[in-house]
Amino acid sequence: MTDLVWIVPALLVGLGVGFWVGRARRRPADPTPAGPSISILLQRLMQSSHSAIVILNEFGDVVQHNPRAIELGVVHNRRVDDRTKKAAELVKETGEPVEIELLPVQRGVQFGRGPEAVRGEIRPLGDNFMVVDAADESDAVRLEATRRDFVANVSHELKTPVGAMALLAEAVLDAADDVTAVRRFTGKILHEATRLGTLVTELIALSRLQGAERLPQLNAVEVDAVVRDALSRAQLAQETTGIDIAIDPDSCLLVEGDRTLLVTALANLLENAVAYSPPGSPVSISRRQVGKFVEIAVTDRGIGIPEDEQQRVFERFYRLDKARSRATGGTGLGLAIVKHVAANHGGEVKLWSRPGTGSTFTLRIPAHNASSNGSNNGGLP
Known part of the structure; x- marks a missing residue:
């Protein structure tokens, strides 16, 4: 009986210890997930951003910045x-964001020619800290410059034939009795x-093509059908100048495309x-297949184009010889x-x-079923 007095309490103590040990083992693990912290992820986001990001303190000193800020010239040394x-001081005083635009002398040149335009905004972060968020706006500036040039060129080109027709109409009125x-x-x-109708037609065609993605x-x-149709359209110019256009034999080649546009080109x-x-x-005209492309080449024995102007000839309204172009x-x-x-x-x-x-101008267009076609390397001049 005396043994039972000691055994029962011991069993109760053992069961209690076992219960608490079991609960401790079943306790869920620490809820904190493994991996980088939020601050590290934010740091990575800042470093990988395509925009220039700079954090300033209340004195306008740089606290943190990313590599892009150096590339765009927002931060130097x-x-x-x-x-x-100065813009940061205004933001600190008013608490309102301020837009900024860097001047050309302030742009970064670390990787060669600097961007043409860097624009951004300074915003308050609280506790007298501010963030500068700037981006390269060069493409937008170039697009706007191109648009202005295009409008100016179109206006000039349209005024020339319109003005000429107005003067000629007055001449007709003055010479109404002179049949000749x-x-x-x-x-x-x-x-x-x-000439005016041709200009308007080509402007419409160009506006549809420019900026469009692949058809x-x-x-x-x-x-061969494209070559025949193009020859037919160029026949008037050919007869006027007395220039012969030689063509190579039919090739039986096929391309992936729009026939009307290819004939126009x-x-x-x-x-x-x-x-x-x-x-x-x-x-002369020649055609051949090179790999997955069909090449149609037009070769002349004309005045030629200087090397420094060869890329510019594809610009709108650019003329190598203005007098000759207007005459034709x-x-x-x-x-x-x-x-x-x-x-x-x-x-x-x-x-x-x-x-x-x-x-020699060579038009290269993907061949029809190029992956299964063989290569026909017919002669180019």
């Missing part, structure tokens, strides 16, 4: 420029009206070659249209030229 510092003069002036009015619906197009290349070639000189009725949009047609087809237009020797 761990300091911001005076303009940004009326016919001469009327012919010139018709010429200017045709959504592509069909198998016969290259090739016709523009032919008309350009004829316009800038001396009378009697040859112009050129709009300055033909090669720009060729460039955009090629790009919309997933291809390109290449240029080889030498002054006094001539030029």
Whole structure:
């Protein structure tokens, strides 16, 4: 009996200890997840941002910044420029965000040519801290400059034929009794009206092409049919100048594309070659397949293009020889249209030229079922 007096309490103590040990083992683990802390993630976000991010204290000193801030010139030697510092003072006083724009002399040049425009905003963070958030706006500035140039060029190009027609119409009225003069002036009015119509048509075509992505619906197009149609469109210019256009044999090649656009591009290349070639000189067309692309080349023996101007000839309204272009009725949009047609087809237009020797413009368009077609390396001149 005396043993039971000691055994029972001992059992009760053992059961109690076992119960609490079991609860301790079943207790859920620490809820804090494994991995980087929030502060580390925020630091990584700041360092990887495409925008320049700078944190300033109440005195305008740099507390933290990311690499992009140095690239864009927002921070130099761990300091911001005076303009940004003054803007930060205004933010501290008013508590309102302030927009900033860095001047050209303040832009970063660490990786070569600096950005053309850096714009941003300074915002309060509380406790007298502020953040500078700036980005490279060069693309927007270039786009706006391009838009202004385009509007100015279009205005100039439209005023020329319109003004000419107004003057010619007055001449017709003054010479109403002179049949010969009326016919001469009327012919010139018709010429200017045709030129104006061509300009408007090409402007519409270019506006549809420019900025568009690759054409959504592509069909198998016969290259030989494109060449025939383009030759037909260039026939008037060819007959006017007396220039012969030689073509290679039919190729039976197919490309992925839009037939109408491809004909327009090739016709523009032919008309350009004829316009800038001396009378009697040859112009030729050749076609071949190179890998997954079909190349249609137009070669002339004309005046050629200096190397420093070879990229500019694809700009809208750019003319290598303004006097010759106006004499032939050129709009300055033909090669720009060729460039955009090629790009919309997933291809390109290449240029080889030498002054006094001539030029070769090569239109490269993806071949139809290029992965299964063989390579036909027919001769280019």
